[in-house]
Amino acid sequence: MPLPAVARWAMKVPGGTVIQRALSQAYVELTFTISAQYYTVFPLARRAERMGRAYLKRQVADPVVRDKLTPRYAVGCKRPGFHNTYLSTYNRDDVELVTEPIASVTGSGVATVDGTHREVDVLILATGFKVMDVDSLPTFPVTGAGGQTLAEFWSRHRLQAYEGVSIPGFPNFFTVMGPYGYVGSSYFALIETQTHHITRCLTEARRAAATRVEVSHAANDRYFAEMMRKRHRQIFWQDSCALANSYYFDQNGDVPLRPTTTAEAMVRSRRFPLSDYQFTG
Structure with a gap:
């Protein structure tokens, strides 16, 4: 194009x-x-x-x-x-908007709950997404220290990640698209921001001759509490979203989008305390 x-x-x-x-x-x-x-x-x-x-x-x-x-x-x-x-x-004149729920799909068309049957040649199933589904984040299995999988951690503790990058109990594992990392703007800005965070960790690990990098539980808990404390400002938590049936919500009713601006996320990726991580050999 x-x-x-x-x-x-x-x-x-x-x-x-x-x-x-x-x-x-x-x-x-x-x-x-x-x-x-x-x-x-x-x-x-x-x-x-x-x-x-x-x-x-x-x-x-x-x-x-x-x-x-x-x-x-x-x-x-x-x-x-x-x-x-x-x-x-x-x-x-040849376009009709039908909002009645579908009762069944027949061999020749679609029947709605009001008893109407409409003949169709092509049926497109655009039924939506499960963007925040624990079982699909990430799309490959991840097993942390002690044998716990990432899916099990998130199912037990809700979706969360320190600055949207690191999860306690999963050393040397970093994610760009982690929970509460994306602010909703440009993915390019997200990639650059989270990569800067990861690079800081790896640079410090090299300086300390460490082979294991893991965020502390205390740091992760502090960040998650901050996200919960600030999310009341978001559109998702207003009464107007109650009937939206939005894919932004996960199975726990959370919206793991970072309640801040791109600029703040970028600054924090350059200034987060390295002491929030444990660097060991």
Whole structure:
């Protein structure tokens, strides 16, 4: 896919790619990270909801269909979708929006609970994700000290990881996409931030001639308590998200997203106390 003209121009200007990335990061930070993580502090999500409702009214003519397409939860409870022509599709005569639950799939179509049967040629099963499922994080088995698996640790103690990187009892194991590491903005920023954290640990291990690096239980408990203490500001813990059925929530009802900004996460990856880790030979 060809790059947009602005992106091609930015690559030719000295420092243009840095400016382009900064602007892109600022946009994502403002529209999701700050508005979702600091929902009770900044009313950005409420303004976005008003804009979304106005856009929906312009795009969909039928008020009944428009009401069915209107979410019953606040912006940010679920991951938003972006498309220029999706909503206007419902103005077509050959398009029908069906919100009744499916009772059964037959040999020729779909039957809904209201007794209606609709003939279909293609059925797409887009039923969602289990992003925070303990059994799929990570996608390979991890066994720590004493024979305990990572899945067992998280099932017993809930999803948690020190700064989203390390788990006590699992020496020399670091994760970039750990619980309470991702703030919801750029994955590039996440990778850079968590890699800096890991590099600091490995550099200290080399300096101390250590072969085993493990975060302490006390440090992990302190960080997890901090995440629990700050999460009340997030959009997920407001009444407006109660009916969202969002994949952000795990089996314990937690949302393991870090309740902070990208900038704070980056600073902490460079300043966390190395004494929170045990370096042994």
